[in-house]
Amino acid sequence: MDDILHGTLTSSPVFTKAVDLDSVPEGYEAMDEREAIKTLVTLDE
Known part of the structure; x- marks a missing residue:
């Protein structure tokens, strides 16, 4: 996870x-309708 957060991966x-x-x-709906494989939930800090 650190690599993703720091942009190295x-x-x-x-x-x-x-x-x-x-x-x-909406993310679940996109996966259900096969418009997305995995949905990432972003949190604004």
Whole structure:
């Protein structure tokens, strides 16, 4: 996880969609409709 957070490793091959915490239902819908393989939930600090 540290490598991803510091930018030395990209998560793009794993996550095909990113959503914020309020959009989690949209992420699940995209996976259900096969528009996304894995959805990354981002948290704004």
